Amino acid sequence: MDTKPTQRFWWLFGGYAALCMGVALFRNYPLYSDSSVYFNWASRAAQMRTWFPYPQTIYDPWLASLFHVNLGAVFLRIYNAPVTLHLLNAVANLTQLYILYRLTLKFFGQQSAGIAAWMYVLYLNSLGLVVLNLSELTFTACTLLCLWFYVQKSTFLWGLLSGLMAGLALGCRPLIVALLLVYGLVWLWTWRYKKQNHYAQLMGIGLGVLLFVIPMGMYSKSQTGQFVYSTTTGPINLLMSGFDGATGVYNDSILKNDSIYLSKKTFYEKGDYIQTRAVRWIVSHPAKWLSFWPHKIKSTFVNDDIAVSPLLGNPNWNFERFIKDTRLPRAQQRFWQESIGYRVAFLSIHTFHFGYYLLLLGLWGYQVLYYWKRRFTSSLIVWIINGFTFFGFLMTYIGSQGNLRYKYPYLVISLILLAPVAVHITPKKGRKWGRLSEKKRK
Numbered sequence: 001m002d003t004k005p006t007q008r009f010w011w012l013f014g015g016y017a018a019l020c021m022g023v024a025l026f027r028n029y030p031l032y033s034d035s036s037v038y039f040n041w042a043s044r045a046a047q048m049r050t051w052f053p054y055p056q057t058i059y060d061p062w063l064a065s066l067f068h069v070n071l072g073a074v075f076l077r078i079y080n081a082p083v084t085l086h087l088l089n090a091v092a093n094l095t096q097l098y099i100l101y102r103l104t105l106k107f108f109g110q111q112s113a114g115i116a117a118w119m120y121v122l123y124l125n126s127l128g129l130v131v132l133n134l135s136e137l138t139f140t141a142c143t144l145l146c147l148w149f150y151v152q153k154s155t156f157l158w159g160l161l162s163g164l165m166a167g168l169a170l171g172c173r174p175l176i177v178a179l180l181l182v183y184g185l186v187w188l189w190t191w192r193y194k195k196q197n198h199y200a201q202l203m204g205i206g207l208g209v210l211l212f213v214i215p216m217g218m219y220s221k222s223q224t225g226q227f228v229y230s231t232t233t234g235p236i237n238l239l240m241s242g243f244d245g246a247t248g249v250y251n252d253s254i255l256k257n258d259s260i261y262l263s264k265k266t267f268y269e270k271g272d273y274i275q276t277r278a279v280r281w282i283v284s285h286p287a288k289w290l291s292f293w294p295h296k297i298k299s300t301f302v303n304d305d306i307a308v309s310p311l312l313g314n315p316n317w318n319f320e321r322f323i324k325d326t327r328l329p330r331a332q333q334r335f336w337q338e339s340i341g342y343r344v345a346f347l348s349i350h351t352f353h354f355g356y357y358l359l360l361l362g363l364w365g366y367q368v369l370y371y372w373k374r375r376f377t378s379s380l381i382v383w384i385i386n387g388f389t390f391f392g393f394l395m396t397y398i399g400s401q402g403n404l405r406y407k408y409p410y411l412v413i414s415l416i417l418l419a420p421v422a423v424h425i426t427p428k429k430g431r432k433w434g435r436l437s438e439k440k441r442k
Contacts, residue, residue: 003105003110005101005102005105006110006114008114009101009113009114009117012117012118012121013094013097013098013101013117016094016097016121017090017094019127020090020093020094020127020130021087021090023086023090023127023130023131023311024083024086024087024089024090024130024131025083025086025087027086027130027131027310027311027313028131028313029131029132029310029313029315030315031082031132031133032315034064034133034134034135035132035133035134036133037064038064038065038068038069038072038133038134038135039072039082039085039133041053041057041069041073042069042070042072042073042076042085042133043073043076043080044056045069045070045073045076046073046074046076046077046080047080049077051070051073051219051223052066052069052070052073053066053220053223053224053228054223055223055224057223057224057267058223058224058225058266058267059265059266059267060267061236061267061270062231062232062233062235062236062267062270062271063220063228063231063232063267064135064231064232064233065135065138065171065172065173065231066171066172066216066220066228066229066230066231067138067142067168067169067170067171067172067212067216068135068138068139068171068172070171071088071138072084072085072088072133075087075088082133085133086130086131089129089130089131089132089133089137090130092137092138092140092141093126093127093129093130093137093141095141095144095145096120096126096137096140096141096144096412097117097120097121097126099141099144099145099147099148100116100117100120100144100412100413100415100416101113101114101116101117101120102148103144103147103148103151103381103416104116104117104415104416104419104420106151107151107379107381107416108379108416108419108420111423112419112420112422112423113419115419115422115423116415116416116418116419119360119415119418119419119422120412120415122356123356123360123411123412123415124307124308124311124349124352124353124356125304125306125307125308125353125408126307126412127307127311128306128307128308128309128310128311129306129307131307131310131311132307132310134307134405135172135173136306136307136405136408136409138172139169139172139173139176139409140408140409140412140413142165142166142168142169142172142176143165143166143169143176143179143409143413144413145165146162146163146165146166146169146176146179147162147179147381147384147385147413149161149162149165150162150183150201150205150384151381154196154198154200154201155200155201155204156200156201156203156204157204158201158204159200159201159202159203159204159205159208160204160205160207160208160211161204161208162201162204162205162208163204163205163206163207163208163209163210163211164208164209164211164212165208166179166180166205166208166209167208167209167210167211167212167213168212170209170212170213170229170230171212171216171229171230172230172231173230173231174230174231174234174395175392175395175396175409177395178387178388178391178392178394178395179384179388179392180205180209181387181391182383182384182387182388182391183202183205183384184202185387186380186383186384187199187201187202212229213229216228216229217229224266224267224268225268226267226268232267232268232271234271234275234399234400235270235271235272235274235275235278236252236271236274237399237400237401238274238275238278238279238282238399238400239252239254239255239274239275239277239278240252240400240401241278241282241289241292241296241400241401242277242278242279242281242282242289243277243278243281244281246292247292247295248292248293248294248295248296248299248401248402249295249296249299249401249402249403250401250403255274260273261273261274292401293397295402296397296401296402297397297402298402299401299402299403299404300402300403300404300406300407301361301404301407302404303319303320303404304353304354304357304404305318305319305320305350305353305404306404306405306408308349308350308353309350311349312342312345312346312349314338314342314346317335317338317346319350319354322335322346322350360411360415360418363418363421363422364411364414364418366421367414367417367418367421368386370421370424371386371417381416381417382417385413385414385416385417386414386417388410388413389410389413389414392409392410393406393410
């Protein structure tokens with residue numbers, strides 16, 4: 001079913017590209033938390049003309065997003081300033097839009113592809129992430145490319161390219177393992193029920209992953225003494241749900257008074273200690289550990305201001321703080337002392353985004369029922385994306401805490417499945433098209 005992108009799409013792509021570049025070049029927003037840490041790592045590596053991790057990082061609490069940091073370091077050698085990373089984020093954002101469109105076009109046709117593109121453009125977090133130095137755009141772009149290469153042909157070469165993208169995504173976050181698990185299950189299913197053995201593609205994927213893992217791991221071992229190819233924040237994330245005062249969200253207060261932890265010098269010593277402590281607590285309190293899961297889910301899905309507030313350029317206010325702080329008279333007074341233009345823009349953009357997010361969330365849940373009813377005729381991409389989402393969240397809640405950022409890759413990639421559902425439930429003309437398309441696919 002795959003055809004070339006339409007002129008209408010290229011007009012949308014061009015307009016969104018101009019908007020992304022404008023935000024990247026002219027929207028100043030301070031780096032803080034993970035954004036600041038990643039930039040400092042990349043900037044230091046660029047200045048020393050080396051790669052991350054470098055020997056000094058052995059004394060950091062952990063290492064994170066190795067591929068994302070090293071990609072930034074390459075371009076910071078040209079111009080060492082946050083705007084360089086903004087431009088890289090803009091490219092990753094546009095890559096996501098294009099691959100999302102092409103994947104939807106390939107499996108669901110032109111109308112669904114156009115809707116998927118508009119769905120993506122209207123999801124403001126992707127635009128806001130351009131001015132933050134987080135790994136969401138890099139990870140999701142690599143994952144979409146991994147999917148794109150995977151669905152081309154069941155050959156060694158396409159598998160190799162897919163695996164290499166999976167390896168780069170692994171260099172950002174270990175959750176890409178969920179997609180690799182789904183690939184393995186698909187291979188077993190096609191071998192068992194379709195009598196097709198796509199072993200060459202599977203071998204290509206495995207080799208592609210190793211093409212990143214082995215060089216990255218060997219380099220990090222030469223610099224730090226440890227074979228590291230992905231983030232090492234697993235132990236600290238596990239601990240967030242592994243102590244008496246835990247609630248399922250980020251809370252590192254327990255470590256501030258832990259003399260044993262404070263006596264550890266290197267990231268791997270700290271990680272080993274934290275992991276042992278967390279596992280011991282979870283094994284001793286399995287019921288209490290499971291009781292954190294509803295709070296983890298709530299923390300992930302109730303709020304969606306992942307990167308909407310940065311579009312307004314004021315670091316003093318985000319949607320969550322507005323909801324919490326404006327209950328207090330003093331904080332409320334401070335907000336209403338902002339300029340009228342800022343107040344109108346803040347309330348307007350967040351009202352739109354939250355309403356749109358609720359719409360996407362409803363479609364996200366509905367598409368599970370929609371495709372389940374069509375489970376014998378739906379394309380394999382449906383099972384791959386929903387399988388990736390299921391196993392990804394399962395891995396997240398087993399090994400980490402709740403965080404609104406964790407849903408970003410899954411929600412964006414799921415737009416491929418949401419667009420055909422939107423076509424199906426539109427007024428009569430749209431439903432007729434949707435039903436006709438289903439018959440053609442059958």
